[in-house]
Amino acid sequence: xxxxxxxxxxxxxIVFVGSWALRSRHTAHKWFLIAASYYFxxxxxxxxxxxxxxxxVSNYLGGRWLAATEHPGRRKAILLVGLLANGGVLGxxxxxxxxxxxxxxxxxxxxWRPNVTLLEVVLPVGISFxxxxxxxxFVDVYRRQLxxxxxxxxxxxxxxxxxQLVAGPIVRASTFLPQLQKPPDPNTIEGSRALTxxxxxxxxxxxxxxxxxxxxxxxxxxxxxxxxxxxxLFAIYGWAVQVYCDFSAYSDIAIGVAExxxxxxxxxxxxxxxxxxxxxxxxxxxxxxxxxxxxxxxxPLGGSRAGRLRTYVNLYLVFLFGGLWHGADWTFVxxxxxxxxxLCVERFxxxxxxxxxxxxxxxxxxxxxxxxxxxxxxxxxxxxxxxxALQCFRSLGAWSxxxxxxxxxxxxxxxxxxxxxxxxxxxxxxxQTAFGRMxxxxxxxxxGLFLVLLSVMAPEGVAPFIYFQF
Amino acid sequence: xxxxxxxxxxxxxxxxxxxxxSAVVVLLDAAGLRDWASGLELGPERQVAxxxxxxxxxxxxRAGLQRPHDLxxxxxxxxxxxxxxxxWDTQELQSPVWxxxxxxxxxxxxxxxxxxxxxxxxxxxxxxxIGDSLMGWGLGTSLERxxxxxxxxxxxxxxxxxxxxxxxxxxxxxxxxxxLLDEQEYDAVVCIMGGNDIQAISxxxxxxxxxxDEWYRAYAHRARSFVTLLASKGGRAYWLSLxxxxxxxxxxxxxxINAMFEEGxxxxxxxxYVDTGQWIGNEDGEYTSYLVLEGRQRQVRASDGIHLTTAxxxxxxxxxxxxxxxxxxxxxx
Numbered sequence: 082x083x084x085x086x087x088x089x090x091x092x093x094x095i096v097f098v099g100s101w102a103l104r105s106r107h108t109a110h111k112w113f114l115i116a117a118s119y120y121f122x123x124x125x126x127x128x129x130x131x132x133x134x135x136x137x138v139s140n141y142l143g144g145r146w147l148a149a150t151e152h153p154g155r156r157k158a159i160l161l162v163g164l165l166a167n168g169g170v171l172g173x174x175x176x177x178x179x180x181x182x183x184x185x186x187x188x189x190x191x192x193w194r195p196n197v198t199l200l201e202v203v204l205p206v207g208i209s210f211x212x213x214x215x216x217x218x219f220v221d222v223y224r225r226q227l228x229x230x231x232x233x234x235x236x237x238x239x240x241x242x243x244x245q246l247v248a249g250p251i252v253r254a255s256t257f258l259p260q261l262q263k264p265p266d267p268n269t270i271e272g273s274r275a276l277t278x279x280x281x282x283x284x285x286x287x288x289x290x291x292x293x294x295x296x297x298x299x300x301x302x303x304x305x306x307x308x309x310x311x312x313x314l315f316a317i318y319g320w321a322v323q324v325y326c327d328f329s330a331y332s333d334i335a336i337g338v339a340e341x342x343x344x345x346x347x348x349x350x351x352x353x354x355x356x357x358x359x360x361x362x363x364x365x366x367x368x369x370x371x372x373x374x375x376x377x378x379x380x381p382l383g384g385s386r387a388g389r390l391r392t393y394v395n396l397y398l399v400f401l402f403g404g405l406w407h408g409a410d411w412t413f414v415x416x417x418x419x420x421x422x423x424l425c426v427e428r429f430x431x432x433x434x435x436x437x438x439x440x441x442x443x444x445x446x447x448x449x450x451x452x453x454x455x456x457x458x459x460x461x462x463x464x465x466x467x468x469x470a471l472q473c474f475r476s477l478g479a480w481s482x483x484x485x486x487x488x489x490x491x492x493x494x495x496x497x498x499x500x501x502x503x504x505x506x507x508x509x510x511x512x513q514t515a516f517g518r519m520x521x522x523x524x525x526x527x528x529g530l531f532l533v534l535l536s537v538m539a540p541e542g543v544a545p546f547i548y549f550q551f
Numbered sequence: 552x553x554x555x556x557x558x559x560x561x562x563x564x565x566x567x568x569x570x571x572x573s574a575v576v577v578l579l580d581a582a583g584l585r586d587w588a589s590g591l592e593l594g595p596e597r598q599v600a601x602x603x604x605x606x607x608x609x610x611x612x613r614a615g616l617q618r619p620h621d622l623x624x625x626x627x628x629x630x631x632x633x634x635x636x637x638x639w640d641t642q643e644l645q646s647p648v649w650x651x652x653x654x655x656x657x658x659x660x661x662x663x664x665x666x667x668x669x670x671x672x673x674x675x676x677x678x679x680x681i682g683d684s685l686m687g688w689g690l691g692t693s694l695e696r697x698x699x700x701x702x703x704x705x706x707x708x709x710x711x712x713x714x715x716x717x718x719x720x721x722x723x724x725x726x727x728x729x730x731l732l733d734e735q736e737y738d739a740v741v742c743i744m745g746g747n748d749i750q751a752i753s754x755x756x757x758x759x760x761x762x763x764d765e766w767y768r769a770y771a772h773r774a775r776s777f778v779t780l781l782a783s784k785g786g787r788a789y790w791l792s793l794x795x796x797x798x799x800x801x802x803x804x805x806x807x808i809n810a811m812f813e814e815g816x817x818x819x820x821x822x823x824y825v826d827t828g829q830w831i832g833n834e835d836g837e838y839t840s841y842l843v844l845e846g847r848q849r850q851v852r853a854s855d856g857i858h859l860t861t862a863x864x865x866x867x868x869x870x871x872x873x874x875x876x877x878x879x880x881x882x883x884x
Binding site: 086087088094097098101178182185186189190267268269270271272273276292299303304307341465466469488489490514517518521522524525526528529530532533534536537538 | 558559560561562564565566567568569570571572573574575576578579580583584587620623624627630631688692696699840841846847848850860861862
């Protein structure tokens with residue numbers, strides 16, 4: 082069930098009415114949301130609701146076990162079991178084929194061809210997100226930053242809550258579980274913020290991302306060698322806009338939907354393409370993943386406090402992991418390594434030339450350099466193989482041919498997708514305030530007209546969100 | 552610094568907003584809701600959705616309230632030069648143009664060794680690729696690229712995700728294929744579809760549940776009619792079988808669908824049934840996710856066990872391409 086569909090609209094209206102109707106019966110309210118979330122997930126494949134329940138129950142039991150154990154050695158052992166359980170689920174479902182086939186290829190290169198029957202493993206949607214949430218809960222309990230939940234319903238709801246279930250944001254247990262201690266307040270819904278986020282997300286996904294995908298990016302990446310240098314550059318810019326509009330749309334809609342149900346999610350994007358350095362970019366892009374990698378991998382590895390060389394190694398390891406998290410393919414590993422290298426180089430340069438000594442105009446240089454670096458790395462992210470990625474790079478060098486893919490409509494979409502990064506945050510706050518000042522009926526009419534307008538402009542059908550595959 | 556005041560709403564206020572918004576959508580785009588309902592899988596959910604949306608759409612249509620939406624969409628699509636509504640699931644809700652007369656399958660006849668067809672004119676060979684999502688990416692895009700790279704061949708591809716022959720109310724392939732073949736003369740049509748057809752057939756007020764004798768008779772008739780349409784209007788028809796599927800039950804169903812198209816091809820000298828399992832399956836032509844090619848393990852099937860990966864699409868495309876080049880003998884430039 083995809084957000085920008087009538088099916089989801091009907092589902093949400095039922096959940097909205099049902100959950101608020103049950104507000105005074107807190108436990109029933111939570112179980113209602115759990116049932117709705119499992120239904121939502123089951124729409125993809127009912128078999129994996131059992132996996133979702135397994136992850137939730139095992140994290141709940143692990144948390145209780147940790148809470149009942151004081152001995153440091155035993156606590157570490159329990160932590161290890163918890164990490165292996167969560168990581169094992171993710172590893173098996175997501176990386177089995179990748180690692181086994183890669184190993185067999187290595188063996189084959191060495192002249193050994195073992196007779197191995199490969200299992201057929203289906204990738205459950207959203208598995209990378211809900212296993213990361215489980216790990217964050219488990220580790221936070223181990224670190225005593227969070228009290229182990231006594232309520233199984235709370236953990237079931239935390240792991241499965243449908244707005245963020247399949248593509249984030251990766252909500253921390255420390256953010257969400259405290260919200261489950263009492264029923265949501267029916268008088269403090271930030272409705273104008275929620276509705277403007279949902280409307281913005283819908284238009285980013287259904288119009289900007291979808292049309293750029295079908296009219297520009299998909300044809301290019303199918304056969305990059307057929308396109309000229311200007312076309313290639315334009316398609317790569319288009320891909321940058323498409324992936325931002327697609328993924329941030331999901332996050333925005335998730336945040337808005339959760340808000341309407343009385344729950345607060347953290348922001349996941351903050352105009353990432355206005356970053357003037359890679360470090361800043363990662364503070365603006367997929368914030369919930371960046372901070373997760375920082376808190377659960379980078380810091381435990383020693384972060385930047387274990388010496389210069391070790392800091393560089395840690396950065397590489399984090400981005401290697403980040404690349405693999407996105408997909409079980411060597412192209413994602415390469416994407417992670419490119420970013421790791423970029424951050425190391427940037428860190429090296431900044432140590433010698435602190436940013437405060439740089440003139441203001443270097444912001445523009447930094448912005449352009451960061452954006453283009455991100456675009457180049459994303460070629461690996463989007464290409465189904467290294468061969469296609471290399472074709473992209475070769476096509477980028479063919480500047481004797483003209484630009485043919487830049488239809489006025491697609492140009493407008495790309496410009497809009499980039500332009501929204503430079504809108505002052507005050508403007509969106511002002512838009513929310515202006516929307517909130519209208520009479521309620523006018524707000525409803527505006528929302529209804531917006532949805533009709535969306536159906537006028539949207540392509541037939543809706544492609545799945547790009548991050549569903551992760 | 553002055554900060555903007557974020558308004559806090561009560562549930563009642565949000566309910567009013569959502570209620571008014573829903574009413575506006577129903578008022579101005581009830582046809583969109585009805586189209587969504589008719590696109591649902593046959594079953595109680597669809598019946599309820601249609602029972603609610605059809606009368607509303609009828610009343611709203613009679614009142615002329617749908618017109619602004621339709622005019623705006625028409626204008627928008629023409630202004631931005633997007634064909635067929637763009638996107639993934641193209642729904643063209645038109646009644647089928649072909650008569651529905653379930654007929655029993657005919658007796659087996661041998662598949663001709665040589666593919667017959669009209670004489671090939673002295674111009675680049677024109678190939679039309681049509682089908683469902685299997686022709687949409689993977690196989691479709693790779694085959695299109697290969698053919699386009701041949702100087703003596705031209706290609707056009709039209710793929711519609713989730714389409715097939717059981718639900719002309721969702722997408723009418725007879726209508727579209729007929730239109731495409733009338734628009735231009737082709738030397739060959741390559742088609743792959745049927746994977747979305749494991750569902751009931753509803754026609755002239757009767758519903759044939761999948762798996763019943765009536766269903767097989769009705770589907771065999773459609774399969775035969777469609778192959779006939781492609782072979783008679785499209786020069787030569789190449790029907791690519793659905794590849795072996797991972798799920799045993801689904802595989803059994805698609806195998807039966809393949810058999811009906813194979814039967815349809817047998818009856819037309821200019822139609823050829825192509826068993827894709829020989830290229831994308833294991834040694835026995837059965838499902839496999841991985842194939843060893845040039846000493847390397849390649850994943851050829853997507854995680855759903857139905858679609859092809861890019862590598863799988865390339866493998867199948869290269870085989871089909873070789874076959875087309877051999878049969879069509881494209882002229883050198």
